[in-house]
Amino acid sequence: MDDRKQNLMLAALPRKERERLDPFLKWVEVDLEETLIEPNEPISFVFFPYDSVTSTIQEMQDGASIETGLMGVEGMIGIQLWLQMRTTPSRTLVQVAGHGHRMEAADFIREVRDTNSPLNEFIARYTHAFLTMTSIAAACNRLHTLDQRMCRWLKLIHNRVRRDEFQMRQEFMAQMLGVQRPTVSTTANMLQQAGLITYTRGQMKVLDSEGLTEGACGCYEMMEREMDRIYEVPWRELARREDQKNR
Amino acid sequence: MDDRKQNLMLAALPRKERERLDPFLKWVEVDLEETLIEPNEPISFVFFPYDSVTSTIQEMQDGASIETGLMGVEGMIGIQLWLQMRTTPSRTLVQVAGHGHRMEAADFIREVRDTNSPLNEFIARYTHAFLTMTSIAAACNRLHTLDQRMCRWLKLIHNRVRRDEFQMRQEFMAQMLGVQRPTVSTTANMLQQAGLITYTRGQMKVLDSEGLTEGACGCYEMMEREMDRIYEVPWRELARREDQKNR
DNA sequence: CATTCTCGGTACGAAAGAGCACACACCTTG
DNA sequence: CAAGGTGTGTGCTCTTTCGTACCGAGAATG
Numbered sequence: 336m337d338d339r340k341q342n343l344m345l346a347a348l349p350r351k352e353r354e355r356l357d358p359f360l361k362w363v364e365v366d367l368e369e370t371l372i373e374p375n376e377p378i379s380f381v382f383f384p385y386d387s388v389t390s391t392i393q394e395m396q397d398g399a400s401i402e403t404g405l406m407g408v409e410g411m412i413g414i415q416l417w418l419q420m421r422t423t424p425s426r427t428l429v430q431v432a433g434h435g436h437r438m439e440a441a442d443f444i445r446e447v448r449d450t451n452s453p454l455n456e457f458i459a460r461y462t463h464a465f466l467t468m469t470s471i472a473a474a475c476n477r478l479h480t481l482d483q484r485m486c487r488w489l490k491l492i493h494n495r496v497r498r499d500e501f502q503m504r505q506e507f508m509a510q511m512l513g514v515q516r517p518t519v520s521t522t523a524n525m526l527q528q529a530g531l532i533t534y535t536r537g538q539m540k541v542l543d544s545e546g547l548t549e550g551a552c553g554c555y556e557m558m559e560r561e562m563d564r565i566y567e568v569p570w571r572e573l574a575r576r577e578d579q580k581n582r
Numbered sequence: 583m584d585d586r587k588q589n590l591m592l593a594a595l596p597r598k599e600r601e602r603l604d605p606f607l608k609w610v611e612v613d614l615e616e617t618l619i620e621p622n623e624p625i626s627f628v629f630f631p632y633d634s635v636t637s638t639i640q641e642m643q644d645g646a647s648i649e650t651g652l653m654g655v656e657g658m659i660g661i662q663l664w665l666q667m668r669t670t671p672s673r674t675l676v677q678v679a680g681h682g683h684r685m686e687a688a689d690f691i692r693e694v695r696d697t698n699s700p701l702n703e704f705i706a707r708y709t710h711a712f713l714t715m716t717s718i719a720a721a722c723n724r725l726h727t728l729d730q731r732m733c734r735w736l737k738l739i740h741n742r743v744r745r746d747e748f749q750m751r752q753e754f755m756a757q758m759l760g761v762q763r764p765t766v767s768t769t770a771n772m773l774q775q776a777g778l779i780t781y782t783r784g785q786m787k788v789l790d791s792e793g794l795t796e797g798a799c800g801c802y803e804m805m806e807r808e809m810d811r812i813y814e815v816p817w818r819e820l821a822r823r824e825d826q827k828n829r
Numbered sequence: 830c831a832t833t834c835t836c837g838g839t840a841c842g843a844a845a846g847a848g849c850a851c852a853c854a855c856c857t858t859g
Numbered sequence: 860c861a862a863g864g865t866g867t868g869t870g871c872t873c874t875t876t877c878g879t880a881c882c883g884a885g886a887a888t889g
Contacts, residue, residue, distance in 0.1 A: 473720035
């Protein structure tokens with residue numbers, strides 16, 4: 336354990352188990368828009384984000400794409416390996432660059448999935464929360480307007496990066512939200528004029544986090560509430576504690 | 583094993599394991615629009631559908647609702663219990679009445695989840711397939727038109743009930759597809775005039791299954807392809823074999 | 830400093846579906 | 860057989876977003 340910054344799942348482990356897994360965990364950096372899981376290709380590692388945010392997207396035959404779930408410090412990338420599958424049709428990519436711990440697939444299967452590691456229970460609960468997030472997204476994508484969805488989405492990211500500024504191009508946002516780029520432009524401008532955010536050339540800054548919550552549909556709270564059930568304490572509180580340790 | 587009709591997960595088990603679980607399985611009938619899992623209330627059983635089709639829906643605060651996943655003979659209701667949770671914010675209800683095997687929650691946890699039963703591997707793989715279905719639904723709900731989505735949806739149901747006629751009100755369809763009831767009326771009429779279906783007062787009949795596939799978006803095939811990876815043989819072939827045994 | 834590339838703002842006709850109202854036909858019940 | 864309930868067809872206006880085109884500003888490059 337040469338570094339103290341870590342994902343909440345790892346932080347939640349008993350010290351002994353955390354030390355046992357340490358040799359298999361490698362602290363790495365991930366880049367903006369880098370693909371972590373390629374559709375229908377073998378998943379070669381799992382990843383525990385710390386200050387990076389990643390996103391699962393569905394790509395259609397016609398080239399359109401849309402985000403269906405998003406994970407950060409509270410979760411894990413690669414639950415498919417835990418579910419006995421080596422590939423998945425979804426793509427997982429980096430939405431906000433940052434760091435995290437990486438574990439090779441073989442190590443994960445041997446040292447975690449096929450053992451009685453307490454990590455398994457967290458992964459099970461996270462899988463439930465992620466399924467719920469995806470399910471709510473399915474409803475939200477159909478039933479709510481773009482400004483509501485954009486507010487929800489920015490809040491989810493903001494909670495996970497835990498800083499007010501991050502890179503975010505409109506073209507990328509359009510792909511995530513499943514709309515045209517000009518539509519993003521119009522809607523983002525509304526939020527900007529309402530004083531909720533500012534941005535220029537890919538630099539997004541959250542000015543009024545509370546305002547974003549108000550602008551978002553109830554889906555935002557439903558999603559985070561379910562994520563809070565993974566641990567015994569709401570995950571944002573846990574993340575705050577981790578951040579403080581590293582000051 | 584006093585009856586031979588059974589869900590594919592149960593059919594895929596080694597004889598010995600199937601016999602071991604038999605005392606805990608009860609063959610029951612489920613009614614149209616009956617709720618099997620109430621949102622945020624303890625899940626009291628798991629259910630393995632045989633000729634019934636069930637559906638997971640998300641209900642919003644404003645009363646709107648939409649289907650986010652659908653399961654039948656290939657899957658299981660209550661994977662949340664397997665994922666260490668006792669409640670979930672989604673509702674699961676019966677879309678087409680029929681039969682299946684029911685196992686009490688305590689029995690399931692004791693005799694399946696917390697054992698090394700081979701059923702666990704099927705459930706893991708099914709959980710992946712169901713997550714994928716939900717994820718594709720999230721994309722499809724946003725990106726595709728109602729007629730495409732309706733064709734996809736009817737095909738998914740048709741594959742699972744394995745008969746051409748079933749009950750289906752427009753009001754119910756509207757809730758599942760997340761649109762207004764009159765919109766369902768218009769679109770369903772288009773399909774009827776194209777000779778794909780007929781229906782009167784809640785009786786739906788599939789006339790041209792191939793035509794429905796053509797009318798559906800690619801999401802239909804993506805969903806079923808992923809379901810096929812649960813077993814070693816495409817699940818519709820397995821279902822056919824089960825049906826034949828019961829002639 | 831000129832050129833090219835990337836990113837963002839704006840405009841506008843077209844389409845899908847929302848939201849609502851109303852009429853009608855069939856079924857069930859008294 | 861009258862009455863009420865349920866399920867369906869249709870019409871209309873209003874929003875949201877699409878699809879596409881074009882322009883401008885800042886950054887990167889030679």
